[in-house]
Each structure stands twice: as C-alpha cells, then as structure tokens.
Amino acid sequence: MKAVCWQGTNKVTVETVPDPKLINPRDAIVKITSTAICGSDLHLYNGFNPTMKQGDILGHEFMGEIVELGSAFKNGNIHDKGKALAVGDRVVVPFTISCGGCFFCNRDLWSLCDNSNPNAWMVEKVMGHSPSGLFGYSHLTGGYAGGQAEYARVPFADVGLFKIPSDLTDEQVLFLTDIFPTGYMAAENCNIQPGDTVAIWGCGPVGQFAIRSAFLLGAERVIAIDRVPERLQMAKEGGAEILNFEEIEVGEALKEMTGGRGPDSAMDAVGMEAHGMGLEGFYDKAMQAVRMETDRPNVLRQAIVACRKGGTVSVPGVYTGFVDKMPMGAFMNKGLTMKTGQTHVHRYLQPLTERIQKGEIDPSFLVTHTLPIEQAPHGYEIFKHKKESCIKIVLKP
Amino acid sequence: MEIISSNSDEQQPASIGETERWGSLITGGAMVLMGLRDRSLRGALVALAGGGLAYHGAKGEKCLQDKVAEAANLSQSIRVEKSVTIANKSPEELYRFWRSFENLPTFMKHLKSVTVIDEKRSHWVATAPLDASIEWDAEIINDQENQLISWASVAGADVDNSGFVRFKSAPQGRGTEVKVVIEYNPPGGAVTAAVAKLFGEEPEQQVGDDLRYFKMLMETGEIATTEGQSSGRK
Numbered sequence: 001m002k003a004v005c006w007q008g009t010n011k012v013t014v015e016t017v018p019d020p021k022l023i024n025p026r027d028a029i030v031k032i033t034s035t036a037i038c039g040s041d042l043h044l045y046n047g048f049n050p051t052m053k054q055g056d057i058l059g060h061e062f063m064g065e066i067v068e069l070g071s072a073f074k075n076g077n078i079h080d081k082g083k084a085l086a087v088g089d090r091v092v093v094p095f096t097i098s099c100g101g102c103f104f105c106n107r108d109l110w111s112l113c114d115n116s117n118p119n120a121w122m123v124e125k126v127m128g129h130s131p132s133g134l135f136g137y138s139h140l141t142g143g144y145a146g147g148q149a150e151y152a153r154v155p156f157a158d159v160g161l162f163k164i165p166s167d168l169t170d171e172q173v174l175f176l177t178d179i180f181p182t183g184y185m186a187a188e189n190c191n192i193q194p195g196d197t198v199a200i201w202g203c204g205p206v207g208q209f210a211i212r213s214a215f216l217l218g219a220e221r222v223i224a225i226d227r228v229p230e231r232l233q234m235a236k237e238g239g240a241e242i243l244n245f246e247e248i249e250v251g252e253a254l255k256e257m258t259g260g261r262g263p264d265s266a267m268d269a270v271g272m273e274a275h276g277m278g279l280e281g282f283y284d285k286a287m288q289a290v291r292m293e294t295d296r297p298n299v300l301r302q303a304i305v306a307c308r309k310g311g312t313v314s315v316p317g318v319y320t321g322f323v324d325k326m327p328m329g330a331f332m333n334k335g336l337t338m339k340t341g342q343t344h345v346h347r348y349l350q351p352l353t354e355r356i357q358k359g360e361i362d363p364s365f366l367v368t369h370t371l372p373i374e375q376a377p378h379g380y381e382i383f384k385h386k387k388e389s390c391i392k393i394v395l396k397p
Numbered sequence: 398m399e400i401i402s403s404n405s406d407e408q409q410p411a412s413i414g415e416t417e418r419w420g421s422l423i424t425g426g427a428m429v430l431m432g433l434r435d436r437s438l439r440g441a442l443v444a445l446a447g448g449g450l451a452y453h454g455a456k457g458e459k460c461l462q463d464k465v466a467e468a469a470n471l472s473q474s475i476r477v478e479k480s481v482t483i484a485n486k487s488p489e490e491l492y493r494f495w496r497s498f499e500n501l502p503t504f505m506k507h508l509k510s511v512t513v514i515d516e517k518r519s520h521w522v523a524t525a526p527l528d529a530s531i532e533w534d535a536e537i538i539n540d541q542e543n544q545l546i547s548w549a550s551v552a553g554a555d556v557d558n559s560g561f562v563r564f565k566s567a568p569q570g571r572g573t574e575v576k577v578v579i580e581y582n583p584p585g586g587a588v589t590a591a592v593a594k595l596f597g598e599e600p601e602q603q604v605g606d607d608l609r610y611f612k613m614l615m616e617t618g619e620i621a622t623t624e625g626q627s628s629g630r631k
C-alpha cells in the first residue's frame with residue numbers, strides 16, 4: 001500500500017510499504033477513505049521529537065471502512081458495548097488508543113489509558129507515568145503506524161472504532177478523530193459560565209473548533225488571537241472578535257476589551273512551538289532519565305498573565321518537556337485553575353456526532369485543501385508555511 | 398535498582414520480633430527494600446515461613462562461599478521492587494493465574510518455560526543472550542492463598558534468586574495491587590553487569606516489563622505491541 005513516511009526533519013515521502021496485518025486479537029484493519037494532516041504532525045515534521053524513526057508512517061486523523069476484524073471479535077472477548085462492529089462498517093478512528101478496561105478508561109479518561117503504550121517505560125522515565133498510545137505519533141507514544149496510508153491496523157478496535165451514520169460525508173465526520181473533540185474539550189476545560197469571555201490563542205484547526213465549541217457551551221464572547229489573516233478571518237466567521245498579535249499588545253488589548261477584568265478563561269491552542277524551540281536529545285535524555293528543558297511557552301505565559309483573577313487556563317496545545325520562566329507567581333496569586341491533556345476522544349464521539357446531525361455545527365467548514373495522498377509532501381509544506389491560505393488538508397488515499 | 402551489600406543472615410535464627418517486623422513489611426504498604434535494608438530477602442522470607450527449606454541442605458557450602466565473598470567485600474545482591482495496580486481483577490483471580498506457574502511465560506517474555514515438578518518445586522528456563530539459557534529449580538517457601546507466593550532457587554541454580562509476589566486489594570474499587578520483590582545473588586559475588594548480561598537487560602527494567610505485560614494481559618486480554626506492523630523503514 002501507499003503510506004506517508006517520515007524521513008527526517010522537513011521531509012516526508014510517499015512510499016510503497018507492506019499492507020498492515022492483524023497482530024492482536026482485538027485488532028481491526030481499516031481501509032482508509034479520508035485522512036488529515038494535523039498541527040501535531042507539524043511538531044514531528046519540524047523535527048521536535050527525537051523518538052521518530054526514519055520510515056515511520058504518519059497520521060492520526062483517519063476514517064474508512066472495516067476490512068478485517070481480529071479473532072476476539074469471533075469469540076466475543078471484546079468490550080464493544082453492543083456496537084456489533086462488522087466488516088464493511090464505515091468508521092472513524094480516535095487518535096488516542098484506549099483499552100476500555102483500565103482504571104482510566106473506566107473513568108472516561110481515555111487518553112490516559114494504562115495499557116496501550118508499549119513504550120510506556122520510556123515516558124515514565126521523564127513524566128513519571130505514561131499517557132495512552134497514539135497513532136503515528138513517535139515511539140514515545142507507542143510507535144504505532146499511522147493513518148496517512150491506504151490501510152491501518154487499529155488496536156483495541158472494539159473500543160475505538162465508531163460507526164458513522166450514512167447521511168454524513170467524510171468531511172463532516174473526519175475531524176471527530178481529533179481536532180473537533182480537542183477544541184470541544186478545550187472549551188469544556190474553560191469552565192464557561194453565562195456571560196463569560198474566552199480568549200483563545202491560535203486560530204489553527206484546534207482554535208477554530210475551540211471557538212465554535214465555546215459558543216456551543218454558552219460563551220458570551222470569544223476573542224481569538226493569531227497573525228495569519230485567513231485564519232483570523234475564519235475565526236471571525238465563527239463569531240469571534242479577533243486580535244493580530246503582530247499588530248497589537250495582546251495582554252493590554254484583552255484587558256481593554258473586557259472592562260479591565262481580563263478574559264474569564266484563557267486558552268493556549270498553540271503549544272510548544274509558539275516561536276520555535278528545540279527538543280534535542282529528548283530520546284537520549286529520556287533513556288538516561290536526565291532532566292531536560294525544551295518547550296517554549298510564550299503563549300502559556302501570556303494566557304496566565306491575561307486571565308482574570310480566579311479564572312481558568314485551558315491548554316490543548318501540546319507540550320512534551322520542560323518550560324522556563326512559568327509565571328507561577330501570577331498563577332498562584334491570581335488563584336487560577338489549569339486544565340489540560342491529550343483529548344479523551346472516545347468520550348465525545350457520540351455527543352458530537354449528534355451535534356453534527358442536528359446541524360449545530362458542520363465541521364467541513366475547515367477544509368481548505370483536498371489532495372491525493374501522493375501529494376502529501378506538498379501538503380506538509382503548504383500547511384507548515386501557511387501558503388495557499390492553507391488551514392486544513394484532507395488526503396485521499 | 399538498588400545494589401546492597403548483604404550479609405548472609407540466613408544462618409542466624411531470626412528473633413520473633415524480627416520475624417513479625419518482616420511479616421508486616423512484606424504485607425504492608427511501605428517500600429519493602431527500604432525496610433529490609435541490610436538483611437537478605439531470602440533470609441527474611443525463610444525466617445517468615447519458619448525455615449525448613451531444602452536449600453538449607455546446601456547451606457554450609459553457601460555460607461563458606463559467602464564468607465569468602467564478604468571477606469573480599471564482593472558479596473553484592475541485586476534487588477528489585479516493582480508494583481502495578483490491576484483494575485478489574487480480584488486478588489483471588491490474579492493469585493490463581495500466577496500460581497499456575499506454567500502461565501508465567503505468557504507475559505514474562507524472557508522465560509522459555511516453567512515446569513511444575515511437585516507441590517513445592519518447579520523448574521525454570523530463561524533465555525540469555527547469544528541463544529544461551531539459564532536454568533534453575535525453585536521451591537515455594539511460603540504460599541498464602543490469594544495473597545502471597547514466595548520462592549527461592551535451590552542449590553545448583555545458574556543464578557541464585559529469591560523473591561515474592563503479593564496480591565492486595567487496593568482502596569475503594571481500585572482493583573488489586575501486585576508487588577514483586579526479587580533478589581539475585583550473582584555467582585561468586587559477580588557485579589551487576591554480569592547479571593544484566595545473563596538476563597539481557599537490566600533486572601529492574603525486566604521485572605517492570607513483566608508486571609506491565611501481566612497487567613495488560615489481565616485488563617485487556619492481550620499485550621499491546623507494534624511488532625510485525627508495517628513501516629517504510631529501509
């Protein structure tokens with residue numbers, strides 16, 4: 001099959017690789033119909049994760065059709081809660097891999113699954129404990145082959161695969177795999193109360209869904225921050241007031257726009273690359289259990305300082321290591337709360353599908369480019385450099 | 398991993414107070430290796446079980462060896478302590494699975510086989526680097542149904558080892574805590590590296606992996622892996 005493979009910093013290629021095979025009893029093989037490139041993939045593309053290996057298949061936002069189910073489906077040793085998955089079903093695949101049987105899965109904390117990261121020991125050396133395995137997202141989160149390919153192997157398929165109603169298009173449901181739930185959970189994490197103003201740094205795909213989710217959850221106002229004109233424009237179309245951080249001092253502007261109070265919640269939908277930094281030697285350091293300093297928290301610092309007293313800071317943006325100069329004094333003295341995490345995607349599949357069906361939101365608004373999978377290398381380039389007004393790319397295998 | 402010079406204490410009878418202390422140490426919530434300090438695990442386990450292990454037949458020889466090693470300040474043991482919590486299984490279920498020692502190679506990947514010889518004794522074969530194997534006979538020192546199994550290798554083991562596995566209910570529906578503590582006494586007071594070589598990896602990593610795989614198998618019915626998946630690696 002064809003698959004998008006990571007070759008090194010700023011280099012992906014489309015290779016012909018062996019078709020995936022069932023490995024474990026609860027696996028499924030999915031034939032992929034649509035797959036997207038995510039801002040998280042850019043962290044890998046940009047070379048910020050030293051646990052990538054040449055030839056790793058990328059991609060964690062994908063959907064398609066079940067073509068094979070593992071032996072557990074025949075003998076009933078599954079946790080499918082009555083889903084009755086069958087070959088031929090049209091499904092979306094959450095980017096987080098979750099077993100459905102551990103302490104965390106049982107408490108709806110799917111991205112913290114204990115049992116899906118075969119390389120958990122690597123993470124434990126640095127973080128104490130490991131989150132779940134993720135598709136196509138470095139060996140730190142399991143080294144699972146990703147979904148920017150014609151086929152993918154899906155572990156714990158009984159728990160992860162979610163059947164899609166036939167009246168919805170791929171573009172309407174594809175983002176259930178990650179960024180829609182991510183934006184939605186980030187908005188939930190804002191603890192939105194009636195009358196609240198939410199400030200959101202980053203108008204990439206995650207920020208766009210966060211803006212719309214904040215309104216779905218009852219926000220009075222959303223103020224969105226970025227510097228890319230078409231992204232700010234899309235934020236505006238979603239109902240947000242916008243700030244270009246290259247044109248204005250964001251902290252001051254936010255204060256003025258909220259009667260001096262500051263936004264009730266502040267969201268970092270940018271993450272560790274809010275101006276580029278290095279994550280060098282992470283792998284070695286993890287192996288040696290040596291401390292590291294890595295991520296650059298410009299946005300996180302701004303969010304903490306801008307947030308109103310007693311407010312909430314929500315962090316969907318990805319961090320992997322250590323940050324310097326956290327304004328801990330502001331955080332503590334203002335009595336803030338911070339909520340974060342990889343998204344518990346499984347938790348949101350049913351409710352967000354219902355919202356799509358009811359017409360409360362149509363996620364296809366986000367797609368600016370649809371490309372054949374062969375053009376993935378071009379896709380990574382224009383998405384990274386925000387060329388051709390690129391905001392979200394869907395690849396067709 | 399902790400490397401502690403241990404004085405061989407199994408020839409000295411433990412006082413009743415000490416036995417009680419070890420008992421509560423092994424069944425309690427503290428870190429076992431901290432409490433054990435400079436006593437050998439084997440000695441503590443044997444004393445706790447009231448002695449009577451066949452191994453004592455070879456005791457004299459061993460003590461001599463130990464004394465020589467101590468004199469040369471070489472006697473080192475390698476000790477590992479690791480715990481996991483398993484969400485959806487009771488101590489009874491986990492004990493039962495583990496007590497059928499033939500099951501162990503399904504999640505202890507370095508084990509080739511475990512053969513049960515009789516109620517107390519079993520024969521263990523583990524892989525070592527370069528297609529070699531290491532073998533030993535183990536005897537159960539203490540078998541407390543649904544709670545604790547402790548064992549020690551008998552004379553003639555390739556690597557002298559002893560240890561226990563403990564199953565204990567976690568608070569308020571959090572499942573079962575499984576703790577494994579193992580002590581290896583490398584032959585002739587060999588250093589850590591020699592044992593690491595015998596096992597192919599650090600003993601601590603290995604016990605950690607074994608326990609993680611046990612948890613995966615019990616909680617999900619399979620062991621997560623990417624071995625055999627496709628990639629564009631050249």
Ligand SMILES: NC(=O)c1ccc[n+]([C@@H]2O[C@H](COP(=O)([O-])OP(=O)(O)OC[C@H]3O[C@@H](n4cnc5c(N)ncnc54)[C@H](O)[C@@H]3O)[C@@H](O)[C@H]2O)c1
Binds near residue numbers: 273
């Ligand atoms: N928590 C999760 O489970 C999860 C899931 C998906 C993505 N993410 C993370 O969310 C983040 C955003 O993802 P995306 O797909 O939207 O990525 P993206 O790269 O497309 O968007 C990031 C946006 O932030 C803007 N930006 C950069 N610096 C800024 C600054 N100082 N102030 C304001 N805006 C700034 C950029 O112009 C860009 O538009 C990434 O870190 C990604 O890894 C997290």
Ligand SMILES: [Zn+2]
Binds near residue numbers: 041061178
């Ligand atoms: Zn993503």
Ligand SMILES: [Zn+2]
Binds near residue numbers: 098114
């Ligand atoms: Zn789980």
